[in-house]
Amino acid sequence: MSRMPAWSILPFAALDALREEWRALAARALDPNPFYEPDFLLAAEALGEAGRLSVLVAREAEGTGALLALIPLCRPGWRQGWLRSTWMMHANAYTPLTTPLLDRERAPELVSGLLEAAPARLPGSAWLIPLLPTARPFWQHLRQALDAKGLAHLPVRSFARAAIETDQEFERYTGRHGQTLLRRERKLATHGRIQYVVAEGDTPAGRAMLDAFLDLEAKGWKGRQGTALASRRASLAFARQAFRGASPTTLYEALMLNDRPIAVNVNLLSGGVLYTIKAAFDEDYRGYSPGNLLDRHTIALATGPSAVTRVDSCASPDHPLELHWREREAIGTLLVDWTGRFGPAGLATMAAWLTRVDRGISRLGALRARWRRAIPGNRKA
Numbered sequence: 001m002s003r004m005p006a007w008s009i010l011p012f013a014a015l016d017a018l019r020e021e022w023r024a025l026a027a028r029a030l031d032p033n034p035f036y037e038p039d040f041l042l043a044a045e046a047l048g049e050a051g052r053l054s055v056l057v058a059r060e061a062e063g064t065g066a067l068l069a070l071i072p073l074c075r076p077g078w079r080q081g082w083l084r085s086t087w088m089m090h091a092n093a094y095t096p097l098t099t100p101l102l103d104r105e106r107a108p109e110l111v112s113g114l115l116e117a118a119p120a121r122l123p124g125s126a127w128l129i130p131l132l133p134t135a136r137p138f139w140q141h142l143r144q145a146l147d148a149k150g151l152a153h154l155p156v157r158s159f160a161r162a163a164i165e166t167d168q169e170f171e172r173y174t175g176r177h178g179q180t181l182l183r184r185e186r187k188l189a190t191h192g193r194i195q196y197v198v199a200e201g202d203t204p205a206g207r208a209m210l211d212a213f214l215d216l217e218a219k220g221w222k223g224r225q226g227t228a229l230a231s232r233r234a235s236l237a238f239a240r241q242a243f244r245g246a247s248p249t250t251l252y253e254a255l256m257l258n259d260r261p262i263a264v265n266v267n268l269l270s271g272g273v274l275y276t277i278k279a280a281f282d283e284d285y286r287g288y289s290p291g292n293l294l295d296r297h298t299i300a301l302a303t304g305p306s307a308v309t310r311v312d313s314c315a316s317p318d319h320p321l322e323l324h325w326r327e328r329e330a331i332g333t334l335l336v337d338w339t340g341r342f343g344p345a346g347l348a349t350m351a352a353w354l355t356r357v358d359r360g361i362s363r364l365g366a367l368r369a370r371w372r373r374a375i376p377g378n379r380k381a
Contacts (some may be wrong), residue, residue: 003060003061003065004061004113005057005058005059005060005061005068005069005106005109005110005113006058006059006060006061007057007058007069007113007114007117008057008121009031009054009055009056009057009061009121009122010055010056010057011054011055012044012045012050012051012053012055012072012245013050013220014041014055015055016042018038018057018067018070019038019087019247020243021066021067022037022038023037023069023247024067024069025103026038026068026101026248026270027066027271028103028104029101029102029104029271030102030104030107030137030138030141030269031099031102031104031136031137031138031271032099032271032272032273032299033097033098033099033100033101033135033270033351034248034249034275035084035094035095035096035275036072036090036098036099036100036101036267036271037248038246038346039099039241039242039243039244039245039246039247039249039272040242040268041072041090042239042241043237043241043242044090044092044238044240046234046235046237046238046241047092047130047234047235047238048234049074049221050089050201052075053073053074053090054072054073054074054122055071055072055073056069056070056071056122056232057069057070057075058110058114058117058380060372066103066108066219068103068106069081069100069101069102069110069114070087070100071101071114072090072117073087073088073089073090073122074087074088076088076128083126083128083282083354085125085126085341085363086124086125086126086128087118087122087124087126087198088127088128088129088130089129089130091130091131093292094238095131095275096131096275096277096312096314097131097132097133097275097312097314098132099132099136099138100138102138104137104138106139106197107137107138107141108145109164111138111142112149114145115145115146115149115151117340118341119338123135124341125136125337125339125341126335126336126338126341126342126347126350127335127336128333128334128335128336129142129333129335129336130333131331131333132331132332132333132334133305133312133329133330134155134158134330134331134332135329135330139332139334141193142334145335146336147322149297151337151338151339151340152336152337152342152344152346152347153334153336153337154255154334154348155332155333155334155335155351156332156334156335156351156354157275157332157333158330158332158333159316159317159330159331160328160330160331160332161312161313161314161315161316161319161328161329161331162230162313162315162321162322162325162329163311163312163313163327163329164299164303164310164311164325164326164327165166165302165309165310165311165327166302166303166326167325168303170299170303170304172366173299173303173326174296177324178296178299181293181296181324182212184288184293184342185288185293187288188288188290188293189255189287191257191366192258193258193259194255194256195255195256195259196253196254196255196294196297197252197253197254197256197261198249198251198252198253198254200245200249201243201244201245201249201250201251201252202245202246202249203245206245206252207244208249209254209261209264210239210243210250210252210266212254212261212264213252213261213264213266213280214228214229214230214236214239215230216261216262216264216280216281216282217229217230218231219282219283220281220282220283221283222280229278233296241247242267242308243268247269248268248269249268249269250266250267250268250269251267251268251269252264252266253265253267253294253297253298253301254292254294255281255290255294256295257285261282262282262284262285262290263279263281263282263290263291263293263294264279264280264281264293264294265278265298266278266279266280267298269308270284271308271313272307272309273308273309273310273311274298274302274310274311274312275312275314275318276298276311276312276314277312277314279291279294279295281294292320292324295321295325296324299313299325310327311325311363311379312329313329328355333354334365335347335351
């Protein structure tokens, strides 16, 4: 009979010593989340986030046994409305998923224990859990545990993003849209030899592919807007650690023309799921849709003999990927009142505030985009 897990709070600085058992936990997690694996999460230090992160962990009784859970936490920032008395699972601009790492064999016990451990060890009355896949096991276990304990909770910020999860063969899945892309590929081939290349991050080929991606992104519209990873020293350092490929596995896809990459996808592979976190292409070849051609290659990975069982685009709603990636990953945010201070009415007030924050951010983004388009040299060709 298993012993009851022991929960504790660790500072971010303590995580580096956990690397090996942390990787082992990620390999047996209830739901995969490469953004909470060692390389990616520890790279948050390059972004100056180490000081705002705490980590809730569970081990076997007395904290001497196997690592059973790892949950990075922080206080909500301005994008989350500066909610008072609230903690949230860690997310930043590069984190499209906040599913915690929980040992799948102990999942119901760990989720139930989490609802007791969190309020006992964290000074606060509510929990904001953003960017959770609502059709996956953790969401379902959590909602069941909250109902069983009578804790008020409210789903907010629901949307769906492009995904691939199919039993169809490649040709049938790509259909007519795939034929359109093939015609563009044939036109591109008039400029030279085309190849599709896959490389893992922790190899010489993978490191070269990361450099190629960073160059392409910096030369494109993100570079002109100052949002490319190579635009700032901090984000460049983050990228070199987050995508180095030990844990999670980084899988690069590249479309090569005469042995030169003209489109690169940076993907993270964990638990058989491919997360397409970053993409860039050479805008000189825009008319041939090199990015779309490479996204078609991703379909081949998901429908052919490979380690990929499904693909999560990590994209915003209404992304162009939805034209040819047919499935959808439902994503939601959960507000939880873990002490009874707020109740359903209080959570509804918090949800309304988050809606106003989202609208303000959307308006600000639209104004910023309009301003950038007005600057000479920032207009796309």
